[in-house]
Amino acid sequence: MSTPRDDDALSWDGDDDPTLDVGEKHVPTRPAGGESGVEPEPLQPEASGPAPATRHPEPVAPEPVAADATDDDGPDAAHAAPLGNVGLVGIGMVAATFLLFAIGWLLAGLRLNGLGLPIPSVTVIALTIGAALAPVVWFVAVLALTRSWRTWQRFLLLIVGIVLLVPWPFLSLGAFA
Template identity: 40%
Template sequence: MTTDPDDALRWEGDEPDAPDAAAKNVPPAVPRAQTSAGGAQKAERVGESAAVTPVARAATGGATSAAEVETDADDEPAGIGNAALVFYGIIGGVYLLFAVGWIVGGFRLRPRASLLLVDWMYFPWMWLAALAPVLWFAAAWMLTRGRATWIRVVALIAGAALLVPWPFVMFGTVGA
C-alpha cells in the first residue's frame, strides 16, 4: 500500500511519468486498448493518431498518413438539435392527444353509427382509427431515419394535418 495521496486520482496502469500534468491539475490521458492482428493488446493514448496494424499497413501499400486513419470521434453521429428535440416532444404530445380524441370521439359517435353498423363492425375500425396517429408517428420516425431533419418534420406535420380526430371535433366537447 502506498502513501501517495494522488493514488486515488489514477487508474491502474497509468504511468506516473507525467508529474507536470498533475502539477497543472490536468488529468493524464486515458489509455485506450486496441486489439492488433496477433490478438495482443496495446494501449494508445487518446488524442494521438491511431496505431496501424501490420495488416492495415500491408493493405495500404505500407504508407499511412494521419488523414488515412479514421478515429472513433469521426464515427459518432451528430446529435439532435434543441429546437428539433422540442418540436418532436410537442408533436408527439399532439399525436397522443389525437389518439385520445379518436377514442373519445368514436365512443360519442357510436349511438349515431349504430343506425347503420352493428358493434362488431364498428369497434375494430374505431380502434384502428385511434391507433392511426401512433402508427403514423412511428412510421414517420422510422422511415425518415438517416435523412434530413426537415423531411421528418414535414412528414410529422402532414400526419398531424391528416389525422385530426373529426368525430371528436364534430360530436365531442368542441361540437357539443
Template identity: 35%
Template sequence: MISDSDDALSWDGDDDASRARPTPVKREKKAVDTAPPVVADRVASPVEDSVGEAPDPDSEEGEESAPLSTAMLLITGVVGGVYLLYSIGWVVGGLRLKPLANFFVADEMFLPWFVLAVAAPALWFLATWVLTRGRASWVRASLLLLGVVLLVPWPFVTVGVIGA
C-alpha cells in the same frame, strides 16, 4: 484571513491538461472493395469459414446514426405529443359517436374502425420514423406535420367532450 475572490471559483487541478475534453473523432466510411473475391483452390469447411470470417463492412452493427439536431428533436417531441392528444381525442370522440353510430352500423363494424382510428396517429408516427430513416430532416418533418393535418379527430373537434 485574506482571500482572493477567484480562489472560490477554482479547484486544485482545474488547469490539468489530462482532464480536458477530448477532441471528437471523425468517423469516415470505409470504401467498399468492388473487386471480385479471389476463389480459393481448395474447398474450406463451414467451421473454418465461420471462425476465420472477417466482419462484413456493409453490416449495420458498427455503423452509428447521426444524432438528431435540436430543431428536429423539438419537432419530433411536439408532434409526438400532438399525436398522443389525437389518440385521446379519437377515444373520447369515438365513444361520444358510438350511440349515433349504432343506428347505422353494428358494433362488429364499429369496433375495428374505432380501434384503427385510435391507433392511426401512433402508426403514422412509427411509419414516418422508420420510412424516413436516412433521409433529409425536412422530409421527416414535413411528413410528421402532414399527419398532424390529416389525423385530426373530427368527432372530438365537432362534438367535443360536452356535446350537443
C-alpha cells in the same frame, strides 16, 4: 493582463490538465533533437547490425470528418446527425399531439357508437380502434423509416400526418355534446 480563463467564475485548480479534456486525443510527441539534451537517433542503421526497435508512438493522423451532406445525397447516404435539443423537444411535442389525436379518435368513436347509427356495433368498434391507432402508427413509421433522412424532411412528414389525422368527428361533435 487577465485571460478569459481567469475571468471564469468557476475555475478550479487542475482544469488545465490535458488528461481531463473530453473528445481530443493527446498523443505524446517526442521533443526535437536538441531540446531534451539527448542526441537524436540516427536515421539509418549502422552496418554492424539491425537497429534496435524503438517504441516511440508515431503521431496519429486525425480521422477524416465527413463533410456536410449536400442536396443530392439520397437516403442511402451516411446516417444523419443526431437530433439536437430543439429537435428532441420538437419530436416530443409532435408525439404529444399524435397521442392527443389518438385519444380524440377513441372518444369520438365511442360517442358515435351510442348515437344509434345503422352500422353494427362491431364495425364501429373496429373502425374506432383503427382510427385511434392511426396517429401512433404514423408517428412510429415516420421515425423508423426516415432515420437517414434530414431532420426537416422528417418533420415535414410528421406535420403532414398531423394535418391528415385530425380527429374531425371529435372536433365537430364537441367535447361534451
